[in-house]
Amino acid sequence: MRAVIFDLDGTLVDTVYGHTLAWQQVLAEAGLPIEGWKVHRLIGMSGGLLTQAASHEIGRPISKAEEQRLGKRHGVLYKKLMPERRPLPGALDLLKHLRKAKIKHGVATSGRRKDAKKSLDALHLPARTVIVDRDDVERAKPEPDLFLACQSRLGVKPEECYVIGDAVWDLLAARRAGMLGIGLLSGGYGQEELYQAGAYRVYSNPAELLDSIYQLGLRAS
């Protein structure tokens, strides 16, 4: 294996609970009152897909314009609920290790660059780091586009890539991209949910992944 593609929220930064509460409040304001745990299990999809899933759940269709308005409102509320972005334990060390060991890696997030910027800043990534976001592709996760765009920019084959993510959407998109998925518990899913979605391994957080990295057979390029 020659490369690692990271999801961002819940995988490298500890933001899933802020996103969940923000989306729940935005959807409730819009007359789409969804249970917190159901919102939680939708995080990691693009905002558009998430609002469509909520509208399906409630049985009230929403327009493209409303979808975009809700996405913007989420951005505002999320910043208010979670003004600080904290890297997950081991995230900075893991990225440092990959750079030092010259193992190719990148970040692929369903978030828009504007919304993800603060989280990316918290990771102190060198300017050369490959980052792919919602604005770079037509369709976000669970479509494979984000991971394929990242892999292509890393210059490796899909079957040489691990995808590291905390949500079943990462694992679904990884499978569709022909990559091996690794789950992290740091987004709040249960271990079995991640294995059942196809995770090859599940670790608690980036720190445990780094401790166990010899299990992954990664090599420099």
Next chain:
Amino acid sequence: MRAVIFDLDGTLVDTVYGHTLAWQQVLAEAGLPIEGWKVHRLIGMSGGLLTQAASHEIGRPISKAEEQRLGKRHGVLYKKLMPERRPLPGALDLLKHLRKAKIKHGVATSGRRKDAKKSLDALHLPARTVIVDRDDVERAKPEPDLFLACQSRLGVKPEECYVIGDAVWDLLAARRAGMLGIGLLSGGYGQEELYQAGAYRVYSNPAELLDSIYQLGLRAS
């Protein structure tokens, strides 16, 4: 089976994600930065036990006075993050059904009465409803005290009681009380986590429990 004892947060009202974010922020302010998913998995314990678990995780002892200060700060922040308390789907109907069918039931929460009041109000419980909270017992969940106090006030035997809860702490306390636990996904745990903690059945939320209530062999008294 002759009685049903309900947990409150995540079981009858949709408050777990608000509690999680509030605790995470309170603990971070106090120099105990805990990952969101780890805080999430501690919700349902008393605030005192939760802060002790966080202090153990970080490796910094905290005093009884600090523990109480953090509990108060959580109450304030929680109200700010989650000004409205929303009953989970089916919660009101399920309680109505139990009253109509004359099946004994009560609520047993690890929260203090002051903090739980707004959530209890959202359930429109008749004044006669048996409610046991943190202020009624010496030790909250996962000790069995809350459930035993509730069962005693309902006038049934422990082995005639179901405990309905969303957290492994409910299921642990139920086992220690000699009661059968039923898990709900509405607090955000995965299904297997609840079964592994000893749930006899797992349902999505109170609505699915009500739809399946014939599976539980409850009788009136």
